[in-house]
Amino acid sequence: MSDTAAVAEADAxxxxxxxxxxxxxEGEPKFTLELNQDQKDIREWVHGFAEGVVRPAAEEWDExxxxxxxxxxxxxxxxxxxxxxxxxxxxxxxxxxxxxxNEELFxxxxxxxxxxxxxxxxxxxxxxxxxxxQMGEWIPRCFGSADDPKVAAFCSSEPDAGSDVSAIRxxxxxDEAKDEWVINGQKAxxxxxxxxxxxxxxxxxxxxxxxxxHAAFVIPPGTKGCEQGAxxxxxxxxxxxxADVHLDDCRVxxxxxxxxxxxLDERLARVREGKKAKSQAAMQTFEASRPTVGAQAxxxxxxxYEYALDYAKERQQFGKxxxxxxxxxxxxxDMKLEIDAARLLVWRAAWMGRNGHKFENAEGSxxxxxxxxxxxxxxxxxxxxxGGNGYTREFPVERMHRDAKIxxxxxxxxxxxxxxxxRAISGVHVK
Ligand SMILES: Cc1cc2nc3c(=O)[nH]c(=O)nc-3n(C[C@H](O)[C@H](O)[C@H](O)COP(=O)(O)OP(=O)(O)OC[C@H]3O[C@@H](n4cnc5c(N)ncnc54)[C@H](O)[C@@H]3O)c2cc1C
Numbered sequence: 001m002s003d004t005a006a007v008a009e010a011d012a013x014x015x016x017x018x019x020x021x022x023x024x025x026e027g028e029p030k031f032t033l034e035l036n037q038d039q040k041d042i043r044e045w046v047h048g049f050a051e052g053v054v055r056p057a058a059e060e061w062d063e064x065x066x067x068x069x070x071x072x073x074x075x076x077x078x079x080x081x082x083x084x085x086x087x088x089x090x091x092x093x094x095x096x097x098x099x100x101x102n103e104e105l106f107x108x109x110x111x112x113x114x115x116x117x118x119x120x121x122x123x124x125x126x127x128x129x130x131x132x133x134q135m136g137e138w139i140p141r142c143f144g145s146a147d148d149p150k151v152a153a154f155c156s157s158e159p160d161a162g163s164d165v166s167a168i169r170x171x172x173x174x175d176e177a178k179d180e181w182v183i184n185g186q187k188a189x190x191x192x193x194x195x196x197x198x199x200x201x202x203x204x205x206x207x208x209x210x211x212x213x214h215a216a217f218v219i220p221p222g223t224k225g226c227e228q229g230a231x232x233x234x235x236x237x238x239x240x241x242x243a244d245v246h247l248d249d250c251r252v253x254x255x256x257x258x259x260x261x262x263x264l265d266e267r268l269a270r271v272r273e274g275k276k277a278k279s280q281a282a283m284q285t286f287e288a289s290r291p292t293v294g295a296q297a298x299x300x301x302x303x304x305y306e307y308a309l310d311y312a313k314e315r316q317q318f319g320k321x322x323x324x325x326x327x328x329x330x331x332x333x334d335m336k337l338e339i340d341a342a343r344l345l346v347w348r349a350a351w352m353g354r355n356g357h358k359f360e361n362a363e364g365s366x367x368x369x370x371x372x373x374x375x376x377x378x379x380x381x382x383x384x385x386x387g388g389n390g391y392t393r394e395f396p397v398e399r400m401h402r403d404a405k406i407x408x409x410x411x412x413x414x415x416x417x418x419x420x421x422x423r424a425i426s427g428v429h430v431k
Contacts, residue, residue: 122196297372362417368417
């Protein structure tokens with residue numbers, strides 16, 4: 001794609017996102033839980049890929065603990081791993097397509113799902129904070145091409161800055177003579193860190209301002225001084241690569257500051273004058289992505305529930321199927337209930353986010369919190385329903401339980417979500 005075409009595409013995405021597109025100009029789309037044909041088609045398409053390609057590969061890549069490049073390539077070949085697909089999901093003005101696609105993919109397998117969707121956090125940062133030119137230049141490069149797919153990484157967390165994003169120590173200093181930013185620091189836990197072509201890094205440009213002095217930078221492929229550190233061996237999501245990223249005198253062109261220097265200077269000036277800053281670089285990305293992350297957790301929960309339901313109908317003990325015992329049947333009823341309740345929270349937050357409704361009561365956090373906890377609980381219950389088999393690697397619910405656990409930790413732990421919700425509903429600075 002030419003630069004001009006890419007910029008035009010990005011402009012169209014922005015217009016969609018801000019409601020300038022003709023579809024939304026006539027009035028807000030009515031909220032309905034009846035999926036339209038496009039949504040159903042996309043759900044079926046992603047489900048088919050999850051069932052036919054992702055599931056059969058899940059166990060192998062979990063054991064190998066490596067990025068499943070052949071599966072990513074398959075996804076790229078059918079157009080599922082591409083910025084066009086993400087743009088199409090995002091363009092749905094009801095906001096539901098993105099969570100629907102994520103739920104289906106992660107129903108297939110969460111480790112591979114994250115290997116495919118991990119790129120989208122970096123894309124969300126570029127989309128949320130970049131200029132149209134930056135979007136046009138960098139978003140396609142996050143994906144590469146169908147023949148040569150690439151991944152992207154979003155690097156906010158550091159060894160001493162996890163939940164406390166304001167503690168970020170990575171610095172970015174402007175070298176005016178060369179119009180370059182010089183970035184130094186160490187990032188921790190980055191999904192696709194070091195193997196990504198495009199890294200989006202959150203750095204402090206003014207430590208005294210805490211998180212209000214943060215800015216987001218694109219590190220172009222092959223930039224000197226941006227290296228992978230230790231790769232993390234994990235409990236779950238093992239097909240997804242997680243690693244430290246070291247930034248040592250890493251120089252990037254001035255144009256790599258997302259949003260541009262003028263906008264940053266204006267924002268910093270406002271903060272220094274004691275006025276409220278409109279946004280914080282990392283938090284903006286997390287807030288927007290929470291319903292999508294919740295949908296991923298839902299996919300895992302649903303997969304475990306469906307597996308346990310089938311198993312309970314088959315498995316005979318005391319001369320009858322174990323589902324004939326209320327203890328098992330009621331557990332399955334509760335699993336279904338909790339999963340459906342979580343989905344409603346996810347869809348509500350996705351709809352609100354897409355239609356520009358402010359999360360007055362931290363609805364994005366609610367959706368991620370509920371879905372993450374439901375995923376952990378449901379997968380644990382699924383193991384219980386499978387008994388000894390559930391505890392073995394011969395049956396997938398064991399992997400699903402390991403995968404689910406991360407959803408109460410990353411993108412804001414459950415405690416942090418509760419903090420955000422309690423502050424939002426009370427107006428009190430709960431600690
Ligand atoms: C597999 C994986 C992938 C990841 N991918 C990325 C990525 O792509 N990019 C990225 O930037 N980061 C990523 N992370 C990092 C992730 O976002 C952090 O692990 C998470 O934010 C929690 O930070 P922490 O691990 O430092 O825990 P800590 O912040 O040290 O928290 C430890 C415990 O203390 C609790 N706690 C902390 N503060 C409070 C408080 N004020 N009130 C109550 N309880 C509190 C927490 O809830 C938690 O239970 C990833 C992590 C993992 C494991």
